[in-house]
Amino acid sequence: MIAISWVLKGxxxxxxxxxxxxxxxxxxxxxxxxxxxxxxxxxxxxxxISCCPTQALRQVGPQILVDYRRCIHCFRCVxxxxxxxGWNSGYEWAxxxxxNDGTPxxxxxxxxxxxxxxxxxxxxxxxxxxxxxxxxxxxxxxHRLGFFVTPTPRKADILLIAGPVTDHMRLSxxxxxxxxxxxxxxxxxxxxxxxxxxxxxxxxxxxGVQKLIPVDVGVPGCPPPPLAIxxxxxxxxxxxxxxxxxxxxxxxxxKNS
Amino acid sequence: xxxxxxxxxxxxxxxxxxxxxxxxxTRAYHDAQNRLCLMxxxxxxxxxxxSYLFFKQGFSFASLVVEEEHAEFSLRYIFYSEEGQxxxxxxxxxxxxxxxxxSHLVHAADWHEREAEDLFGLIFEGHPRLGDxxxxxxxxxxxxxMRVDFDPSKPYVHRExxxxxxxxxxxxxxxxxxxxxxxxxxxxxxxxxxxxxxxxEDVIRTIPRFFYKYRGVEKIAEGQRVGEVLLLAERFSxxxxxxxxxxxxxxxxxxxxxxxxxxxxxxxxFFAELERLRHHVSSIAGICGxxxxxxxxxxxxxxxxxxxxxxxxxxxxxxxxxxxxxxGVTMDFSNEALQNLADTVQGLLEKLEDLKQMLRFSSSFLDxxxxxxxxxxxxxxxxxxxxxxxxASGINRDLRRLLxxxxxxxxxxxxxxxxxxxGYARLRVLFSEAEQSANIIRQVASSLPSGxxxxxxxxxxxxxxxxxxxxxxxxxxxxxxTGEDGRVVRYRITPPSFTNWHGFHLAAENFAFQDFPxxxxxxxLSNAESDR
Numbered sequence: 136m137i138a139i140s141w142v143l144k145g146x147x148x149x150x151x152x153x154x155x156x157x158x159x160x161x162x163x164x165x166x167x168x169x170x171x172x173x174x175x176x177x178x179x180x181x182x183x184i185s186c187c188p189t190q191a192l193r194q195v196g197p198q199i200l201v202d203y204r205r206c207i208h209c210f211r212c213v214x215x216x217x218x219x220x221g222w223n224s225g226y227e228w229a230x231x232x233x234x235n236d237g238t239p240x241x242x243x244x245x246x247x248x249x250x251x252x253x254x255x256x257x258x259x260x261x262x263x264x265x266x267x268x269x270x271x272x273x274x275x276x277x278h279r280l281g282f283f284v285t286p287t288p289r290k291a292d293i294l295l296i297a298g299p300v301t302d303h304m305r306l307s308x309x310x311x312x313x314x315x316x317x318x319x320x321x322x323x324x325x326x327x328x329x330x331x332x333x334x335x336x337x338x339x340x341x342x343g344v345q346k347l348i349p350v351d352v353g354v355p356g357c358p359p360p361p362l363a364i365x366x367x368x369x370x371x372x373x374x375x376x377x378x379x380x381x382x383x384x385x386x387x388x389x390k391n392s
Numbered sequence: 393x394x395x396x397x398x399x400x401x402x403x404x405x406x407x408x409x410x411x412x413x414x415x416x417x418t419r420a421y422h423d424a425q426n427r428l429c430l431m432x433x434x435x436x437x438x439x440x441x442x443s444y445l446f447f448k449q450g451f452s453f454a455s456l457v458v459e460e461e462h463a464e465f466s467l468r469y470i471f472y473s474e475e476g477q478x479x480x481x482x483x484x485x486x487x488x489x490x491x492x493x494x495s496h497l498v499h500a501a502d503w504h505e506r507e508a509e510d511l512f513g514l515i516f517e518g519h520p521r522l523g524d525x526x527x528x529x530x531x532x533x534x535x536x537x538m539r540v541d542f543d544p545s546k547p548y549v550h551r552e553x554x555x556x557x558x559x560x561x562x563x564x565x566x567x568x569x570x571x572x573x574x575x576x577x578x579x580x581x582x583x584x585x586x587x588x589x590x591x592x593e594d595v596i597r598t599i600p601r602f603f604y605k606y607r608g609v610e611k612i613a614e615g616q617r618v619g620e621v622l623l624l625a626e627r628f629s630x631x632x633x634x635x636x637x638x639x640x641x642x643x644x645x646x647x648x649x650x651x652x653x654x655x656x657x658x659x660x661x662f663f664a665e666l667e668r669l670r671h672h673v674s675s676i677a678g679i680c681g682x683x684x685x686x687x688x689x690x691x692x693x694x695x696x697x698x699x700x701x702x703x704x705x706x707x708x709x710x711x712x713x714x715x716x717x718x719x720g721v722t723m724d725f726s727n728e729a730l731q732n733l734a735d736t737v738q739g740l741l742e743k744l745e746d747l748k749q750m751l752r753f754s755s756s757f758l759d760x761x762x763x764x765x766x767x768x769x770x771x772x773x774x775x776x777x778x779x780x781x782x783x784a785s786g787i788n789r790d791l792r793r794l795l796x797x798x799x800x801x802x803x804x805x806x807x808x809x810x811x812x813x814x815g816y817a818r819l820r821v822l823f824s825e826a827e828q829s830a831n832i833i834r835q836v837a838s839s840l841p842s843g844x845x846x847x848x849x850x851x852x853x854x855x856x857x858x859x860x861x862x863x864x865x866x867x868x869x870x871x872x873x874t875g876e877d878g879r880v881v882r883y884r885i886t887p888p889s890f891t892n893w894h895g896f897h898l899a900a901e902n903f904a905f906q907d908f909p910x911x912x913x914x915x916x917l918s919n920a921e922s923d924r
Contacts, residue, residue, distance in 0.1 A: 214722050260631075
């Protein structure tokens with residue numbers, strides 16, 4: 136009897152899944168947003184730049200630029216300061232990273248609807264992992280996009296790493312990467328995986344995945360919301376166009392959200 | 393060993409009692425204002441005094457804080473109970489670096505001693521198993537990263553390890569084998585390693601190996617300003633960020649004697665409970681997922697994501713980052729917005745109640761939880777377990793009630809607890825605590841005091857203090873010492889996951905392999921929180 140009531144319960148709940156990437160997700164609270172750059176800097180901007188604990192803000196010419204690889208959503212450049220930085224909502228943040236081994240950063244379209252993901256935790260704080268878990272849950276459900284999670288490197292096409300890459304996980308990550316068949320790509324999820332965030336580099340962590348293995352796509356955010364991670368996966372298989380990791384381009388008029 | 397609690401004395405009488413029992417070896421003071429008894433203790437009686445507090449006076453072991461001062465190490469053993477706190481101070485010259493182990497009697501101190509051995513190079517005499525705990529085998533002997541003279545800025549050169557090394561097998565029987573799990577396993581699992589020894593179906597021994605995620609948070613914090621260490625406190629365990637940042641802020645406020653405005657205190661309770669609710673719903677989803685009950689997992693997951701979105705819509709961040717600050721909270725909210733939020737939370741609670749009722753009658757689900765992963769009340773007390781896990785094993789202790797902070801003494805709530813200590817008891821505690829949290833949220837939202845949300849800006853004075861919070865996973869203690877220029881000199885976090893992983897093997901042993909993921913889920917612990 137109870138088995139039937141579970142089925143009914145499921146049907147009653149209806150479909151909760153987002154329509155992204157077919158349509159933008161407009162619900163509130165799906166993303167913490169990122170600071171936007173500012174056109175006029177000047178001397179009065181210096182206190183604003185120095186309030187950033189991870190040196191994500193830089194002044195170049197008249198502009199204040201935000202390096203999204205370093206931003207940890209501490210909100211110190213918007214709360215409690217005069218002349219606060221603008222704030223971009225949105226979640227399409229993933230971008231290609233520079234690497235020197237000659238392979239293109241994205242996988243071919245043939246992977247577009249059948250991509251196997253191996254996740255390795257390189258010392259993530261739990262928030263990135265929690266957001267990744269949402270991917271398999273009703274609101275985001277990446278199965279509908281042809282993305283599958285696998286626990287073994289042998290089946291994986293894409294290696295997804297969160298965390299600053301702790302010293303004790305170096306060997307495991309290297310082995311997982313070496314154990315994957317080519318063509319393979321690496322996706323770094325979260326600020327820690329891109330720059331070490333507040334943890335690295337130090338005696339206990341590398342300060343980013345790129346210090347260990349070549350990274351193709353980076354998703355900034357602390358943590359990146361599930362939709363940003365989905366954007367990263369779509370970028371990795373050429374189904375979406377990438378964003379930029381520095382805020383400058385968005386100021387030039389290119390859509391960044 | 394059973395605890396006999398007939399001769400308990402009041403905290404104010406404790407110094408006298410101790411002095412009577414161990415004259416000449418101890419000195420004790422009572423600080424009535426902070427409900428604290430501070431005691432200095434010599435090595436010869438350290439073990440006796442600690443076990444007296446633990447077994448005869450009913451104190452729980454909270455933490456061991458090691459600090460390196462000029463020519464000596466100071467060890468601070470922290471105990472707590474309904475009466476208050478007891479800090480036992482023991483100093484040893486740096487050259488000696490040898491302390492009697494207390495963990496053969498007070499077993500809760502076991503992992504604390506192993507950690508101090510690795511990170512400070514202290515030898516705990518009588519401890520049966522030291523070494524290869526925080527620092528894995530590639531670290532050379534004699535390198536102790538928490539020592540003052542260790543340079544944390546660059547990677548340490550490792551030694552070669554023997555690739556043919558295999559762990560020692562303890563179970564010797566026909567057909568016995570060892571099954572390694574991790575550090576990379578399962579879908580979105582955290583990095584941790586378990587060696588399961590077995591002779592077939594049943595797991596005979598569980599040997600966990602952690603600290604794959606050791607980021608050296610406590611070392612990195614040294615020499616940084618309070619504002620920067622706050623980021624570490626908040627982000628070392630993202631899923632309980634608010635609780636840990638609150639514990640750190642409370643320690644800093646205690647050091648600088650800053651009064652937090654009442655509105656800020658109420659807001660802190662509000663968001664701490666919101667975080668607890670979200671955390672518990674997420675744990676419930678994990679337990680349903682581990683038994684492959686798809687619809688229930690989805691139902692709980694929907695509630696979790698709705699709570700995450702609520703948090704983000706109101707505070708700007710899905711995991712409540714950037715909200716706590718020493719002296720208060722960084723944002724103010726309209727009473728109306730918080731009232732609406734509390735109403736929405738009540739709506740979600742009704743859905744959670746529906747789920748609970750349906751789970752109660754799903755026999756296939758209950759079969760996998762009932763009498764599985766049992767932790768007896770005696771072992772839970774001996775291991776000093778905390779949080780929902782301890783409360784499912786008959787230990788009715790909660791810091792919000794024992795040592796109220798941030799105005800919890802004015803809030804009405806009950807502390808749910810169960811006797812059985814199995815997976816189902818832990819699930820029931822999670823459901824009841826989630827309900828209590830939603831009630832606290834409603835209570836706070838309906839009686840929010842007006843006023844400021846932060847104290848006036850203040851200078852951090854030199855000093856040291858303990859901050860404590862009942863985090864979603866259990867009691868957490870943050871010891872903070874600040875120096876002359878407002879920088880942190882020593883920061884020691886005792887997270888609930890560290891305390892509870894210590895007792896995990898109790899639940900996982902003598903159960904079948906297929907129960908292992910379920911026991912893991914009912915414990916619901918975080919390695920990020922434990923490893924730091």
